[in-house]
Amino acid sequence: MLSGLFLLLSCLIMAVAPVRAGAESLTVDLAKDHVDITTGFTGAELVLFGMAEEGADVAVVIRGPRKDVIVRQKGRFLGAWLNREGMTFEDVPLFYDYALSRPEDEFMDEASRHNHEIGLSGLPFKPQSGRYHKEMVEEFEKALIRNRQAIGLFPQEPRTVSFLNSQLFKVVMHVPANVPTGTYEIQTFLVKGKDVKEVRTTKLTVAQVGFSAGVYKFSHSYAFSYALLCLSFAVFAGWFSNRASGRG
C-alpha cells in the first residue's frame, strides 16, 4: 500500500515537472532502504522505483555482503558418501538477484553483461588457490550457483524491470527468510544498445531488529550470562515439569 502511494506520488511529481532529458537520465529510489528481521520475519519485498531516459534499457543488480564460501563434493569412500573434495571461493556475494527490462539473450551482449556482473554467469568466482583444472573450477562454480539457488539466495531467472510509462519503471524483488544480514548494494544500469550509459548505486541494510537483534547482541557480547540465562530457564522448566507430574 505504501509503495502504491509512493508510485502515485512519483507520477504526480512527474506530471507537474517533466524530466528534462539529458540533465538526469537515470534516477532511482528504494521504497524502503532497510529490511528489518523481526521474530516473525518470513522474507520481504524490495520495491525499487526509477525514471530512465525514454527508449533506454534498464538492469538492476542486487548483491549481498561478500564472504568466502567453500564448496564440497561428496565421493564414495568404503561404500559411504562423504565430502572428499573442497574448493574455497573468495568474496562471493551471499545474495544475488537481478532484473532486466528485456529477455536476457536480447539484453546487451554476453561480454558486456559479464563486464558489469549482470547475470549469474557474469559473476566472477575466484578460487582461493589456482592449482585446480579449469573444468573442475567450472564444475564447482556451477554447483555453488545450484546450491545457492536451491536455498533461494541466487535467482533461477532474471526478474523483470516493468515500465509503467515510457520513463517510470518499477522492480519488485523478494528476499527469503534465510537472507544473510549485512549491507546490500543495488546497482541500476541505464543501457543503450550494448553500452552502459549511467550507473546508480543504492545501499540497503538487512539487519535483525527488536527482540531478535537484542538476543543476538546479548549472546555475542555476554556469552557467559546468556548461557546462564538459558540454563536457568532449563532448570526452572525441569523443576516445574517434575512438580506438575507429581513424580516426586
Add this chain to the structure above:
Amino acid sequence: MQIYLPIAEMAVSAETIFLLSAFVGFLSGVFGVGGGFLTTPFLIFTGIPPAVAVGSQASQLVASGVSGVLGHLRRGNVDIKIGTVMLAGGMIGSFFGIMIFKLLQYLGQIDFALSFLYVVLLGSVGSLMIVESLGTLFKRRKKNVRSEFNVQRVSPWMARLPYKMRFPRSKLYMSALIPGGIGFVGGLLTAIMGIGGGFLLVPAMIYILGMPILLVAGTSLYQIIFVTALATIMHAVFNNTVDIMLASILICGSVIGTQIGVSFARFIKPLHARIILAILIMVVCIQLGSQLFIRPAELFSTAVL
C-alpha cells in the same frame, strides 16, 4: 507459524519443532529416555546448522535431566560420590568433544561424522534391546526378579588400575578411573552428538561398574545434568551456537509431552514399551544409515566460511 531464530539466523516452523519435541517428550515420559537421539537428527534434517542443533539441544537435556533427577533424589536413589567422579570425567570429555566438533566442522566432515556416530550407537543399542526384549518375551516369568546385589566381577586389568576409591552407597571398591572413563565417554557424546548419553551410561554402569540397578537411573541423570549444562555453556561461549528461541520451544514441547507420556505410561507394559522403543531406535538408525550409503541427489554442498 514461522519464527525467526536469532542465533541460527533462519526462520523455522514453530509448530513443527514444538510437535517434535512434544513427541520426544512423550517418549521420555513413557520410556524414561532423554530423547536427544531423536531430536538432534531431526533438527539437522529441518536445515538447522548441526552446531546450533547440538548446542540448543544440550539445554533441553538439562531441563529433562532436572525433571527426572528430583524424584530419584527425594527417594535417595542417587549415588552422589560415584556420580561426581563420573561427572569429573564427563566434564573433561565434553571439553574434548567441543574441540573434536570444531575440528570436524573445519574438515567439513561434521554431518558425516554425526550420522555415522548415530548409526553405530543407535544400531548397537537398538539391536541389543530387541534381542533382550524378545528373549524376555519368549521365556517370560522365568526370572523376573533380578538380585539387587550385583555379583559381577570386574575384569583383572580393571582391578589393577590405580586411584582406588570406596563408594559406600553402591557398595563398590574400584579405581576412580573406571567411572571417570565412562563419564568421559558420556561427555564426549554429549558435546559432539547433543545427546545425554543415558542409553549408553545406564548399561555401562550396570555391566561395567556393577552398580545396583536401583541407583543407576538417578545417578546417570545426576551426571548428565551437569555435563549437559557445561556443554551448553561451552557451546554458547566458544561457538555462539545456543539459540534460546529454539531451546525454549524444545523445552516447552518436551515438558508438555513428558506430562502426557507419564500418564500414558500406566497403560503400557514396560516390556512392550521397551520393544516399541527398540523398534523406533532401529527405524531412526536405518533411516540415517541408508542416507550414508545411497548416492545423494546433490553431490555438492556449500558452506559460508
